[in-house]
Amino acid sequence: TAQDVTVTVHAGQGKEKIHKEIYGQFAEHLGTCIYGGLWVGPESEIPNEDGYRTDVLNALKNLSVPVLRWPGGCFADEYHWMDGIGPKSQRPKMQNNNWGGTIEDNSFGTHEFLNLCEKLGCEPYISGNVGSGTVEELAKWVEYMTSDGDTPMAKLRRQNGRDKAWKVKYLGVGNESWGCGGNMRPEYYSDLYRRYSVYCRNYDGNRLYKIASGASDYDYKWTEVLMNNVGQRMDGLSLHYYTVSGWNGSKGSATKFDNDQYYWTLGKCLEIEDVIKKHCAIMDKKDPKKKIGLLVDEWGTWWDEEPGTVSGHLFQQNAMRDAFVAALTLNVFHKYTDRVRMANIAQVVNVLQSMILTDTKGKGHMVLTPTYHVFEMYKPFQEATFLPSDLNCNVMKVRHDMNKDMDESNEKGYRNLEEMSVSAAKTADGSIVIALANVNLDKKREVAINLDGAKASKVEARILACKNIGDYNDFDNPERVKPAAFKDVKLKNGKLTVKMPEKSIVVMTVK
Ligand code: AHR
Numbered sequence: 001t002a003q004d005v006t007v008t009v010h011a012g013q014g015k016e017k018i019h020k021e022i023y024g025q026f027a028e029h030l031g032t033c034i035y036g037g038l039w040v041g042p043e044s045e046i047p048n049e050d051g052y053r054t055d056v057l058n059a060l061k062n063l064s065v066p067v068l069r070w071p072g073g074c075f076a077d078e079y080h081w082m083d084g085i086g087p088k089s090q091r092p093k094m095q096n097n098n099w100g101g102t103i104e105d106n107s108f109g110t111h112e113f114l115n116l117c118e119k120l121g122c123e124p125y126i127s128g129n130v131g132s133g134t135v136e137e138l139a140k141w142v143e144y145m146t147s148d149g150d151t152p153m154a155k156l157r158r159q160n161g162r163d164k165a166w167k168v169k170y171l172g173v174g175n176e177s178w179g180c181g182g183n184m185r186p187e188y189y190s191d192l193y194r195r196y197s198v199y200c201r202n203y204d205g206n207r208l209y210k211i212a213s214g215a216s217d218y219d220y221k222w223t224e225v226l227m228n229n230v231g232q233r234m235d236g237l238s239l240h241y242y243t244v245s246g247w248n249g250s251k252g253s254a255t256k257f258d259n260d261q262y263y264w265t266l267g268k269c270l271e272i273e274d275v276i277k278k279h280c281a282i283m284d285k286k287d288p289k290k291k292i293g294l295l296v297d298e299w300g301t302w303w304d305e306e307p308g309t310v311s312g313h314l315f316q317q318n319a320m321r322d323a324f325v326a327a328l329t330l331n332v333f334h335k336y337t338d339r340v341r342m343a344n345i346a347q348v349v350n351v352l353q354s355m356i357l358t359d360t361k362g363k364g365h366m367v368l369t370p371t372y373h374v375f376e377m378y379k380p381f382q383e384a385t386f387l388p389s390d391l392n393c394n395v396m397k398v399r400h401d402m403n404k405d406m407d408e409s410n411e412k413g414y415r416n417l418e419e420m421s422v423s424a425a426k427t428a429d430g431s432i433v434i435a436l437a438n439v440n441l442d443k444k445r446e447v448a449i450n451l452d453g454a455k456a457s458k459v460e461a462r463i464l465a466c467k468n469i470g471d472y473n474d475f476d477n478p479e480r481v482k483p484a485a486f487k488d489v490k491l492k493n494g495k496l497t498v499k500m501p502e503k504s505i506v507v508m509t510v511k
Helices: 054-061 074-078 110-120 135-146 152-159 186-198 220-229 259-270 272-286 320-335 370-377
Strands: 005-009 024-026 067-070 094-096 102-104 123-128 170-173 209-216 236-243 293-301 340-346 356-358 366-368 385-387 389-392 395-399 414-418 420-426 432-438 445-450 459-464 489-492 495-500 504-510
Touching: 005 420, 005 432, 024 293, 054 110, 054 356, 054 366, 067 110, 067 170, 067 340, 074 094, 110 123, 110 135, 123 135, 135 152, 135 186, 170 186, 186 209, 186 220, 209 220, 209 293, 220 236, 220 272, 236 259, 236 272, 236 340, 259 272, 259 320, 259 395, 259 414, 272 293, 272 320, 293 320, 320 340, 320 370, 320 420, 320 432, 320 504, 370 459, 370 504, 389 420, 432 445, 432 495, 459 489, 489 504, 495 504
Parallel strands: 005 445, 024 067, 024 340, 067 123, 123 170, 170 209, 209 236, 236 293, 293 340
Antiparallel strands: 005 389, 094 102, 356 366, 385 420, 395 414, 420 432, 432 504, 445 495, 459 504, 489 495
């Protein structure tokens, strides 16, 4: 029979490693991400381990989180770390001005965060305060966390119960410094970066990887100025890209949307490829050896807050549509892994495109979102070697601008969307892992995969599928969307044939 889709995986052409940090997470003091999401405190009735929710902790352990960014986001540039150390009863409160004006009691601070990273076995990524903090404050924070000597900050840390320094690799010098992080121009920020970063020292064998606050989406000038004015003084430069319809007015519901809005979403999410390419081209001019990493340290879908939730807390449901955004975006990151060294989806629990949603009213429920399941199914890609592939599939015309008519005379009105997305890699044990996403809402597709002569004797596959694209998990139906074993993959003469149901994501391992 004629195959609808053909894929050739170039199994012998692997060069670049997919950095596990591309599977990074982000936890901000925002809504119920920290309080109620990750942390309930040791006195809570919700089962916990030293104050961390046991259910959330175990679910995150199962994801093999490589790196966790904290404490913001916008919150980071108003955060004063010294308010979050020492006896909890003496920690001052503050108002979280960015996120709903909520009162923050600072009970989750540096020790609570770094100990969480130790429990998860992940690298911490500290986002430092440049917007409203001082050079001295940031310098001392680094000393407090990482100095093992007879230094004032190490002594203070010991007084607060932690003898040995933590290892902290990733340090962000400000966040969105063009916006909530200080409303600066790139020239001015570049000078501030140079100044702040000088005093962030490497103590006792700890080596910082310093990250400059980078552009939002299409702001190529920001990248250009930073490459010229900061250059090799930074190890990494960040980039933020949200799949969002705009910053004014409604962003649309997370669960109630029509087919046009669904396809629009995938087109918008895939636009990140063009954005990455353009930032990379600017970086290549000044840094052809690609020493500086491009870190997409905020990405994901941004919908309207769920009705009835606290305004400013960015609590949104997560449907199968979000799972597609996750899969398609990760597939793009894999391709640019020579420059894209890290990515942090926003955010880990209860905020924007979350892995996990928790019931914060005390019942202690938790659900894993469709996005969680994609991250879990994609685990074999962490540290695997990227394999280029060729894809031949149908191309759909989809809405580009929801406000303009989809009219072929109007270039802005529509764009092309391939109905299949594919990514492949070779794992350390020599297996080939292949992810396929059939984004078509109503057409099954038969996919023929040629492995370019690679040895293949066995295949195992799992699928994430749904009845409706708006399907999601909630406390009444926590397992409406979840992965299942997938049998419709045949291996014959080293070639795979996959019968992909409509709107489904399959990850397979070929041995
Ligand atoms: O992730 C939510 C917010 O989005 C972050 O705090 C900020 O950096 C970005 O604008």
